[in-house]
Every structure is written in structure tokens, then in C-alpha cells.
Amino acid sequence: MQEKLTSSLEDYLEVIYNFINKNSSVRAVDISRELSVSRASVSEALKRLAEKKLINYGRYDVISMTEEGKKHAEKVIEKHNALQYFFEEIMGLDGEEAGQTACKIEHIISENVLEKFTALKDFHKTNPEYAEEFKKYCREK
Amino acid sequence: MQEKLTSSLEDYLEVIYNFINKNSSVRAVDISRELSVSRASVSEALKRLAEKKLINYGRYDVISMTEEGKKHAEKVIEKHNALQYFFEEIMGLDGEEAGQTACKIEHIISENVLEKFTALKDFHKTNPEYAEEFKKYCREK
DNA sequence: ACAAATTGTTAGGCTTGCCTTACAATGACT
DNA sequence: AGTCATTGTAAGGCAAGCCTAACAATTTGT
Numbered sequence: 001m002q003e004k005l006t007s008s009l010e011d012y013l014e015v016i017y018n019f020i021n022k023n024s025s026v027r028a029v030d031i032s033r034e035l036s037v038s039r040a041s042v043s044e045a046l047k048r049l050a051e052k053k054l055i056n057y058g059r060y061d062v063i064s065m066t067e068e069g070k071k072h073a074e075k076v077i078e079k080h081n082a083l084q085y086f087f088e089e090i091m092g093l094d095g096e097e098a099g100q101t102a103c104k105i106e107h108i109i110s111e112n113v114l115e116k117f118t119a120l121k122d123f124h125k126t127n128p129e130y131a132e133e134f135k136k137y138c139r140e141k
Numbered sequence: 142m143q144e145k146l147t148s149s150l151e152d153y154l155e156v157i158y159n160f161i162n163k164n165s166s167v168r169a170v171d172i173s174r175e176l177s178v179s180r181a182s183v184s185e186a187l188k189r190l191a192e193k194k195l196i197n198y199g200r201y202d203v204i205s206m207t208e209e210g211k212k213h214a215e216k217v218i219e220k221h222n223a224l225q226y227f228f229e230e231i232m233g234l235d236g237e238e239a240g241q242t243a244c245k246i247e248h249i250i251s252e253n254v255l256e257k258f259t260a261l262k263d264f265h266k267t268n269p270e271y272a273e274e275f276k277k278y279c280r281e282k
Numbered sequence: 283a284c285a286a287a288t289t290g291t292t293a294g295g296c297t298t299g300c301c302t303t304a305c306a307a308t309g310a311c312t
Numbered sequence: 313a314g315t316c317a318t319t320g321t322a323a324g325g326c327a328a329g330c331c332t333a334a335c336a337a338t339t340t341g342t
Binding site: 181201 | 292
Binding site for chain 1: 228232233234238242245246249250251253254257258260261263264268271274275278279
């Protein structure tokens with residue numbers, strides 16, 4: 001079901017999802033600003049996402065997401081969050097770099113790897129002493 | 142010093158480096174087989190790497206690496222190894238998936254993130270009980 | 283040494299993803 | 313309603329990366 005998307009299209013989808021959830025709608029120009037690309041590029045991306053039936057969209061039309069699109073976006077965001085937690089809370093990177101790194105890796109990891117990161121997060125939450133020990137180790141170097 | 146390269150060019154560089162170190166020479170066709178791309182694509186990539194002064198190469202010529210090229214390749218390989226260790230020994234993925242994942246992420250992470258992964262590896266080697274605990278946790282789920 | 287196989291290059295094509303420029307549609311203000 | 317700013321689209325261009333097909337150079341085998 002989950003068709004493979006390019007990193008770029010996943011980025012667009014993610015932004016659309018987040019915007020709709022926050023403000024209940026998105027305009028092409030919002031996406032363009034968020035991703036720092038031209039409005040023309042957004043236009044193209046929307047066309048491609050609509051072709052793949054991940055969003056509902058027609059010329060000058062309101063943007064909405066299909067179920068398929070939502071599912072896909074949620075999966076990407078889930079990966080993002082697991083990675084962000086890992087890099088920030090476990091590896092001790094600052095939020096900025098953790099976020100940037102998560103943004104790139106989220107398009108790469110498989111379902112299986114996501115599960116591992118999620119497990120690691122759960123493990124860390126129930127056993128915070130292990131990560132503490134690692135951070136101490138880093139400081140002492 | 143370290144000029145930015147695309148993931149693709151880093152892959153070529155890595156293969157060239159590994160081949161030369163193993164067999165003392167590389168041919169375009171070796172690279173083509175290793176990366177599963179056409180010989181034509183290799184030709185283009187070699188031209189681009191030579192332009193960037195990472196390899197020494199001319200028409201029908203032997204391929205050798207410049208100091209700059211070696212340094213860059215070694216850095217990528219260092220990232221690869223740190224990631225491979227992480228995914229295989231710490232996260233418990235099988236070697237195959239650990240390798241594939243490392244291959245993609247190696248092009249993404251910063252020097253800083255590399256250092257973290259390296260530290261985690263050292264930490265894990267001196268304190269194997271922490272990772273053991275995590276693996277146990279995974280098994281019990 | 284010469285034919286056959288292998289290897290490397292070139293040319294031309296395709297897709298993705300970006301850009302700019304110019305134009306079309308929409309919205310907001312008076 | 314008319315004007316102006318904003319927003320969206322279309323057209324045309326560019327680079328990276330890949331491809332195939334045809335051709336050139338090199339190597340191999342006898």
C-alpha cells in the first residue's frame with residue numbers, strides 16, 4: 001500500500017500534514033516558505049502528490065489529504081520523532097542539529113529500523129541511567 | 142578543505158578507495174559492477190571526480206586517488222564503520238540491513254554526529270553490559 | 283599477429299528537482 | 313467595481329544521475 005516516495009515528496013507531505021493540523025489549511029505559499037523553495041516548485045510537487053493520490057488538489061483548489069497521504073505523512077513524522085529523541089536525548093546533540101539530522105534520516109530508515117529506535121526510546125525512558133552513563137562518558141573524554 | 146560531494150560521488154569514491162586498497166587497482170567496470178550502474182555512468186562520475194581533483198584520471202587511463210580524495214574516502218568509510226557497528230552490535234540488526242542503512246546514512250551525518258557514534262561505540266566496548274541490557278529488553282517485548 | 287571479447291567513451295534521452303520570468307486568478311481595500 | 317498586492321501556474325532552463333546504443337581502444341587467446 002505505502003508507495004515509495006522521494007525524500008523531497010515526503011518533505012512536502014510532512015509540511016502539508018503539519019500545517020493542516022496546526023491551522024486547518026495550507027496554501028502553496030506556506031509550503032514554499034517552510035521549505036525555502038519557489039512557489040513554482042511547490043506547484044509541481046502538489047501536482048505529483050495529487051497524481052499519486054496522496055492529496056486532493058486541482059488548479060487553484062484547496063489542499064486536503066487523502067487517507068493514504070495522511071498515513072504516509074504520519075509514518076514519516078513517527079520516524080522523525082523517534083530520531084529526534086535519539087539524537088537529542090540519548091546522543092546529547094542540541095535540538096537544532098538533532099532536528100536537522102532527523103529530517104534527513106527519516107526518509108531513509110525502514111520500518112524495521114524505526115521499531116528499533118522506538119524500542120531504544122522506550123528502553124531509555126524506563127532505564128535512563130544507561131544514557132546518563134554514556135553522557136558522563138562523553139563529558140569525561 | 143573537504144569539499145561537499147553528492148551521495149553518489151561519495152559512493153564512487155568509496156568503491157574506488159576500497160578496490161585500490163584490496164587489489165591495488167580499479168577498472169571502471171569493477172566500479173560499474175559494484176554499484177550496479179552502467180559503464181557509461183561510471184565514465185561520467187570519474188570525469189566529475191577528476192574535475193574535483195579527488196582522483197587522477199584521463200581517457201583510458203589508470204585510476205589513482207589524490208591525497209584529497211583519499212582523505213575524503215577515509216572519512217566516509219569511518220562514518221560507515223561507526224554506523225555499521227551501531228546498527229549491528231548495538232541495535233541488533235542483521236549485518237545486511239545494518240550495512241544498507243549505514244550506506245545511506247554515511248552521506249548525511251556531520252563530523253559532530255560521527256564523533257557521537259564513535260563515542261557510543263567506545264562506550265559500548267568498555268561497558269558492554271548496557272547494550273546487553275537493551276538487547277534483553279528487545280527480546281522480552 | 284589477428285580475431286574475438288572485454289572495456290571505456292560518446293551521444294542522445296529520460297526523470298527529478300530546482301530555478302526565473304511572465305502571466306493568470308484571487309483577495310482585499312477603498 | 314476597480315485597483316493593487318498576493319498567490320498560483322505555465323513555460324523554459326539547468327544540473328545530477330541514471331540509461332541504451334553505437335563506436336573506439338585495449339586485452340586475451342590461439
